[in-house]
Each structure stands twice: as structure tokens, then as C-alpha cells.
Amino acid sequence: MLQLPKQVTIREVGPRDGLQNQSEEVATADKVEWINRLSETGLRYIEISSFVHPKWIPQLKDAREVAGAIRRDPGVTYAALVPNRKGLGAAIEKNVDEVSVFMSASETHNQKNINKSITETYPVLEEVVQEAKQAGKTVRGYVSTVFGCPYEGDIDPEAVFRVSERLLEMGIDELSLGDTIGVADPKQVDEFLTAMSGRLPFSRTAMHFHNTSGMALANVLVSLNHGITIFDSSLGGLGGCPYAEGASGNLATDDLVHMLSRMGIETGIDEEKLADAAAYIQEKVHGELPSHRVQIANRKGG
Amino acid sequence: MLQLPKQVTIREVGPRDGLQNQSEEVATADKVEWINRLSETGLRYIEISSFVHPKWIPQLKDAREVAGAIRRDPGVTYAALVPNRKGLGAAIEKNVDEVSVFMSASETHNQKNINKSITETYPVLEEVVQEAKQAGKTVRGYVSTVFGCPYEGDIDPEAVFRVSERLLEMGIDELSLGDTIGVADPKQVDEFLTAMSGRLPFSRTAMHFHNTSGMALANVLVSLNHGITIFDSSLGGLGGCPYAEGASGNLATDDLVHMLSRMGIETGIDEEKLADAAAYIQEKVHGELPSHRVQIANRKGG
Numbered sequence: 001m002l003q004l005p006k007q008v009t010i011r012e013v014g015p016r017d018g019l020q021n022q023s024e025e026v027a028t029a030d031k032v033e034w035i036n037r038l039s040e041t042g043l044r045y046i047e048i049s050s051f052v053h054p055k056w057i058p059q060l061k062d063a064r065e066v067a068g069a070i071r072r073d074p075g076v077t078y079a080a081l082v083p084n085r086k087g088l089g090a091a092i093e094k095n096v097d098e099v100s101v102f103m104s105a106s107e108t109h110n111q112k113n114i115n116k117s118i119t120e121t122y123p124v125l126e127e128v129v130q131e132a133k134q135a136g137k138t139v140r141g142y143v144s145t146v147f148g149c150p151y152e153g154d155i156d157p158e159a160v161f162r163v164s165e166r167l168l169e170m171g172i173d174e175l176s177l178g179d180t181i182g183v184a185d186p187k188q189v190d191e192f193l194t195a196m197s198g199r200l201p202f203s204r205t206a207m208h209f210h211n212t213s214g215m216a217l218a219n220v221l222v223s224l225n226h227g228i229t230i231f232d233s234s235l236g237g238l239g240g241c242p243y244a245e246g247a248s249g250n251l252a253t254d255d256l257v258h259m260l261s262r263m264g265i266e267t268g269i270d271e272e273k274l275a276d277a278a279a280y281i282q283e284k285v286h287g288e289l290p291s292h293r294v295q296i297a298n299r300k301g302g
Numbered sequence: 303m304l305q306l307p308k309q310v311t312i313r314e315v316g317p318r319d320g321l322q323n324q325s326e327e328v329a330t331a332d333k334v335e336w337i338n339r340l341s342e343t344g345l346r347y348i349e350i351s352s353f354v355h356p357k358w359i360p361q362l363k364d365a366r367e368v369a370g371a372i373r374r375d376p377g378v379t380y381a382a383l384v385p386n387r388k389g390l391g392a393a394i395e396k397n398v399d400e401v402s403v404f405m406s407a408s409e410t411h412n413q414k415n416i417n418k419s420i421t422e423t424y425p426v427l428e429e430v431v432q433e434a435k436q437a438g439k440t441v442r443g444y445v446s447t448v449f450g451c452p453y454e455g456d457i458d459p460e461a462v463f464r465v466s467e468r469l470l471e472m473g474i475d476e477l478s479l480g481d482t483i484g485v486a487d488p489k490q491v492d493e494f495l496t497a498m499s500g501r502l503p504f505s506r507t508a509m510h511f512h513n514t515s516g517m518a519l520a521n522v523l524v525s526l527n528h529g530i531t532i533f534d535s536s537l538g539g540l541g542g543c544p545y546a547e548g549a550s551g552n553l554a555t556d557d558l559v560h561m562l563s564r565m566g567i568e569t570g571i572d573e574e575k576l577a578d579a580a581a582y583i584q585e586k587v588h589g590e591l592p593s594h595r596v597q598i599a600n601r602k603g604g
Contacts, residue, residue, distance in 0.1 A: 001527060002492045185564035186523050190304045211516070214557045214594040215564075218520040221488050225303060255516045262487035262517075292516040 004224050007266045009045070011176070011206060011232045012038055012253055014281070015066075016047040016081060018238030020057050022285055028062040030284045032069045037277040038235065039073040042269040043253075047079045047100065051087035067094035079140065083114070088128050092135045099132050101125045101172070102142035105160040106149035109180070113144070122166055129170040138174075141167035142208070146177045147184035147192070157195050164200055174204045176232055179219070182212025182249060186222045193226040206230035209251045211237060211290070216251040217259055224265075231256060236278040236289035252291030254278055306526050309568045311347070313478070313508060313534045314340055314555055316583070317368070318349040318383060320540030322359050324587055330364040332586045334371045339579040340537065341375040344571040345555075349381045349402065353389035369396035381442065385416070390430050394437045401434050403427045403474070404444035407462040408451035411482070415446070424468055431472040440476075443469035444510070448479045449486035449494070459497050466502055477507045478534055481521070484514025484551060488524045495528040508532035511553045513539060513592070518553040519561055526567075533558060538580040538591035554593030556580055 015035050019026055031049075038046050048070060054061035063080060072078065079098035082088045091099050103121045104110035110118050125141075132139045145152075146160050164175055189207075196202075207223045207230070209216040220231060237252035257269050275297060282289050288298060317337050321328055333351075340348050350372065356363035365382060374380065381400035384390045393401050405423045406412035412420050427443075434441045447454075448462050466477055491509075498504075509525045509532070511518040522533060539554035559571050577599060584591050590600060 001496060002489060002524065004489060183564075185561055187304060187306060187565035194303060212594065212598070213560055214513070214516070214554075215519055215561055217488075217516055218523045218561070221520045221523065222304065252516075258515055259487055259517055259520070262485075263489035292514065296514070 002221070002225055003227075004263060004265060005227070005229045007229065008224070008260055009230045010043060010253060010256065010267055010269065011045045011047065011079075011230065012043045012235060013047045013208075013232050013250065014038070014234035014236070014238050014253065016050050016060065017232075017250055018234040018236075018281075020050065020059050021239040022059055024286050025059070026284050028065050028069070031062070031066050034277065034281050034284070035066070035070045035078075037273075037280055039071065039076050041273040041277055042267070044075060044268065045077045045079065047081070048096070050081035050083075051090045052081065052083050064090060064094055067091070067096055077138075081142075082128060082132075084124060085128055085131060088132055092132075092137065096137070098138045098140060098173075099128070100140040100142055100176075101128050101167070102144065103163060103167075104144045104149075104180075105155050105163050106145040106152045108151035109145045109149045112151070118163065125167070126170045129172060133171055139172045140174045140176060141170075141172035142176045142178055143167070144178045144180040147179045147188055148181055150181050157192050160192075161196065161199060168201070174206060174230070175200065176206040176208050178208040178232075179210055182210030182216075184209065184219050185215055186218045189219045189222045190226070193223060193228070197226065202227050203229070206232055208232035211249040211251050216249075217255065220251070220256065220259070235274065235291075236281060236294050237291040238281065238285065238289060249290055252289075252293065254291050254293035258293055304523070304527055305529075306565060306567060307529070307531045309531065310526070310562055311532045312345060312555060312558065312569055312571065313347045313349065313381075313532065314345045314537060315349045315510075315534050315552065316340070316536040316538070316540050316555065318352050318362065319534075319552055320536040320538075322352065322361050323541040324361055326588050327361070328586050330367050330371070333364070333368050336579065336583050336586070337368070337372045339575075339582055341373065341378050343575040343579055344569070346377060346570065347379045347381065349383070350398070352383035352385075353392045354383065354385050366392060366396055369393070369398055379440075383444075384430060384434075386426060387430055387433060390433055394434075394439070398439070400440045400442060400475075401430070402442040402444055402478075403430050403469070404446065405465060405469075406446045406451075406482075407457050407465050408447040408454045410453035411447045411451045414453070420465065427469070428472050431474060435473055441474045442476045442478060443472075443474035444478045444480055445469070446480045446482040449481045449490055450483055452483050459494050462494075463498065463501060470503070475506065476532070477502065478510050479507065480510040480534075481512055484512030484518075486511065486521050487517055488520045491521045491524045492528070495525065495530070499528065504529050505531070508534055510534035513551040513553050518551075519557065522553070522558065522561070537576065537593075538583060538596050539593040540583065540587065540591060551592055554591075554595065556593050556595035560595055
């Protein structure tokens with residue numbers, strides 16, 4: 001009864017979305033080494049950092065150094081978040097392959113996160129997208145709080161559609177729809193994607209789930225069943241959203257790849273190399289990583 | 303696109319399947335108090351213990367004491383596992399409402415777990431089922447290693463069907479199909495249930511998933527979509543299978559109820575009372591319980 005695709009593309013967001021929420025500092029050299037190891041797993045996309053002001057996210061203040069030091073695999077797209085033209089300038093200077101802009105489907109979350117209303121955010125992002133395109137970069141657009149907001153609660157799917165449509169009109173190449181606080185349930189995802197079918201370009205729409213309540217893989221399954229083939233995830237389940245209470249736990253790349261592999265869906269990723277890269281970053285951060293793969297490996301003493 | 307039922311029945315197996323794998327001893331009085339608290343959550347079925355020889359499962363050696371001491375809520379079915387006529391005798395003497403027999407779809411797992419071949423097991427269970435029925439008890443039949451065996455690997459769905467059919471012919475009232483080592487993936491569950499549709503009585507078939515690799519809720523979702531409405535789970539995710547490496551983690555009742563509740567599916571269970579009962583047993587066992595609900599509560603300092 002399930003309709004499943006043959007192939008799935010994974011966007012590894014751990015070095016950015018994972019590390020930005022770590023309480024302890026990870027050395028620049030360790031980030032570089034981790035990204036180099038991720039490049040060898042078969043992943044074709046790595047979001048390496050965020051060119052935001054260090055005041056906002058001190059954990060990623062070394063974005064320039066990281067971008068300058070990593071080895072570039074020609075088959076891998078190295079991407080970074082940019083909040084504005086200044087960040088874009090730095091990203092271009094450091095020659096990242098793709099930049100990501102971001103905003104929220106929730107007015108309050110957008111205001112608290114970006115310090116602007118949704119309407120005020122559009123022209124800022126439009127300029128960034130245009131300049132990025134002129135510089136020959138592809139652009140990704142993140143929409144957050146798609147399935148719920150820590151301040152506003154439920155979010156109208158039409159609000160998500162309006163923001164997504166504007167980003168697509170600006171010329172983004174890929175849309176990423178984020179369950180920022182990890183509240184999405186499979187029925188909600190099913191209804192949302194049913195409502196968006198034929199209106200959003202699913203072939204270049206990624207789903208970005210958090211595993212806060214353990215439903216991320218179920219939500220992935222529903223999305224696959226709707227023809228979505230791009231997913232964001234963070235190796236080991238590193239990270240989450242620091243602004244939302246109890247919202248830890250990005251969907252773990254290793255758990256996602258394991259499920260897809262079990263179902264015969266190709267990702268091009270080597271699970272053993274992925275486990276090695278997870279073990280590497282496990283040593284650099286405080287506490288056991290939440291992914292099931294890491295926990296199974298730790299129990300085996302591996 | 304999802305077809306979801308309006309109601310789901312949950313079989314709480316924590317006091318048996320959860321506690322049987324605890325390395326530290328939980329006092330009989332604490333088990334009794336936990337079961338009494340579970341009775342107040344809205345759960346309508348609690349598997350309280352196993353009447354097996356203490357040599358096999360020393361953690362449950364107090365099955366008689368537990369069965370004798372718990373408060374009986376007339377709306378709750380109190381069940382227990384029985385491996386043979388001797389166990390059944392004790393269960394009848396202690397007046398449990400329902401007994402469960404068990405065997406494996408894997409020849410090797412059955413041999414190692416029950417010390418008999420599958421063929422040798424049938425007459426033993428047949429006698430137990432008949433005697434239980436004569437004593438006015440309902441009977442549940444567990445089939446283990448349905449989606450994979452630690453010794454044999456893949457299990458032919460037809461082997462599962464043959465064992466299930468025999469148990470149904472003996473007169474069991476409900477069948478429970480167990481993913482003993484937690485390897486089932488959603489595609490496998492989908493294909494299995496498609497193959498069993500119209501052959502097994504889904505209205506009295508329960509699925510028993512483990513969350514070893516984080517796929518349990520996705521597997522539940524697929525099962526719901528096939529019309530399965532009975533699920534086994536263990537509060538807090540307590541327990542697993544001690545005989546299978548890396549197979550910790552029963553599906554957590556609290557996470558299951560949370561997902562079902564978010565999807566508007568009724569279980570009759572009060573999530574707050576469930577959280578209280580989870581917090582109670584959390585204090586009696588070593589280490590943090592794996593359920594997402596418990597972990598969110600712990601992070602909030604609740």
C-alpha cells in the first residue's frame with residue numbers, strides 16, 4: 001500500500017544545525033575534520049556553518065575559518081546559512097557552493113528569531129537571493145515552525161504556503177519545510193502534504209523533522225508516500241532548536257539512512273563510514289548522542 | 303491518504319516484558335503499586351507478570367505475590383504469561399483474567415527460548431489453551447521473531463502464518479505478533495500485512511514492536527493504515543529482549559499514546575496519569591527510561 005521512491009537525497013545539517021546548539025565549544029579543527037569525514041560517507045550535501053553575527057550564535061563564530069579549511073570534494077555541495085547581505089558577502093568570499101536563507105511561517109517566531117515581521121523580512125531575503133544568484137550560487141529557503149510554533153501554537157498551512165510561495169518567487173532552488181519544535185504528527189504531515197500537492201514543487205521540497213517525540217521517522221514515511229525525496233537530518237541526532245523548550249533532537253542522519261536502507265531506498269551513503277563519523281563527533285561533544293545507531297554501537301562497546 | 307481508525311486498544315506489557323529485563327530487583331510492593339497506578343490511567347489491559355520457573359526469569363519470581371496483592375479494577379483485564387500447565391495452574395489459582403501462551407516463528411529461537419521444536423511446542427500449548435478455556439479464561443497467543451530472528455535472520459511470512467494459524471485453531475482469542483529484536487522496517491510491515499490481509503483476523507491481531515532502531519512508531523502507523531487497532535507497549539519504553547543483542551526498547555506506551563492522541567485517535571488513556579505512572583517506575587529502576595515523553599519531562603525538571 002505504501003508508495004516509496006527508489007532514491008532519497010539527504011541534506012546533512014549537523015555541522016550547522018547540530019553544532020549551533022552545543023553548550024560546550026567544539027574546536028575549529030575538530031569541525032573541519034568532522035566535515036572532511038562526512039564528505040567521505042557518500043553524503044552529497046553538507047551545511048557547514050552559518051554566517052551570522054557571533055553575538056547570535058557564538059558556537060558558529062568560526063564559519064569563515066571552517067569554510068576556508070575544509071577539503072572540497074567536487075561531488076559534495078558545501079552550503080551555509082546567511083541571514084543577510086553581510087553574511088552572504090562572507091559566504092561568497094569563502095566560496096561556499098550554496099547559501100540558505102531562512103524565515104518563519106509564524107509571525108511571532110519570525111519576530112523573535114529575525115527581529116522583523118514577515119513582511120519586513122521578504123525584501124531583505126529577496127536582495128540576498130538575487131545577489132547570491134548573480135554570484136552563481138544556488139539558494140535554499142528554510143521555512144520554520146511549519147507544523148507548530150512555540151509562541152502561536154498551530155500554524156495555518158496556508159501561512160506556510162504564502163511564505164513558501166514568496167521564497168520560490170524570489171528564485172530559491174530548494175525549499176526546506178521545518179518542524180522546528182518537533183510537534184508534527186504523521187496525520188498532520190499527511191494532511192499538510194495533501195493540501196500542498198500540486199501547489200508546492202515537491203521535487204525540490206525538503207522536509208526537516210525533529211525527533212522530539214519520536215515521530216520523525218513516521219513523518220518521513222508519510223512524506224515519502226507523498227513523493228517527497230529530500231530530507232534534512234543531523235548525524236547522531238546532534239542539535240535541535242535552542243529557542244524552543246523541549247525541542248531537542250534533529251532527526252538523526254544515521255537512523256534515517258538505516259531505515260531507508262532497510263526499505264531498499266538508495267541514498268548513496270555508506271552506513272559504516274557514517275557510523276565512524278558519528279563516533280568522531282560523539283567524542284567532541286558532551287553527553288551521548290541520541291541516535292539509535294549511536295546508542296546501539298555504544299552498547300556493543302563499538 | 304492515510305486510513306486511520308478512530309480507536310486503538312493498548313496492551314500494557316511493562317510489568318511483565320519491561321520488568322523481566324531489569325538487571326536490578328524491583329520490590330514486589332513497588333510492582334504492585336505501579337500496577338495499581340497503571341490501572342488508574344485508563345489502560346484496559348495490563349500484563350502483570352509471567353508464571354514461569356524463577357530459574358528462567360528471576361525478576362518475575364514474585365508473580366503469585368503480585369497477582370495476589372494488586373487491586374482489581376473491574377474495567378481492567380489483568381493478564382499473565384504462562385509457559386505450560388504448571389504456570390497455568392498458578393495463574394488460575396491467582397485468578398488472573400487472561401493468560402498468554404508464546405512461541406516463536408523461528409525454529410532456532412523457539413528451541414533456544416522454549417527448549418522444544420516448533421512441532422513439539424504445539425501440543426503443549428494446545429493443552430494449556432484448552433485448560434485455560436475450561437477455566438473460563440481468555441487466551442492470548444504471542445508469536446515472536448515475526449520480522450527477524452537473531453539466529454536465523456529473515457523469517458518467511460508464511461512461517462509466521464503457519465504458527466499463527468495453529469494458535470488460532472487452538473482457540474486463542476487474540477494474536478500478538480512480535481518484532482522481538484526490533485528490526486522491522488515500515489516497508490516490511492506493509493508487505494507483511496498486505497500478505498496476511500484476509501488470512502489473519504486483523505480485528506483480534508495485535509502488533510508488538512520494539513523501538514531498537516527508532517522505527518516503532520512508523521511501524522505502528524503502517525499497521526494502523528492496514529486496519530490493525532491493537533498494540534502492545536511498555537510504559538516509559540521499559541524492557542526489551544534479553545536474549546537478543548542490541549534489542550532493547552519496547553515501544554513506549556507514553557510515546558504511542560502521545561502520537562495517537564495527536565492524530566485524534568482515542569485510547570481512553572489519560573496522558574497525565576500515564577506520565578505520573580512512568581515517573582513512579584522511573585524512580586525504581588536504574589538509568590533514565592528511554593521514552594521521549596519521560597525524557598522531555600526530565601528535561602523540564604518535572
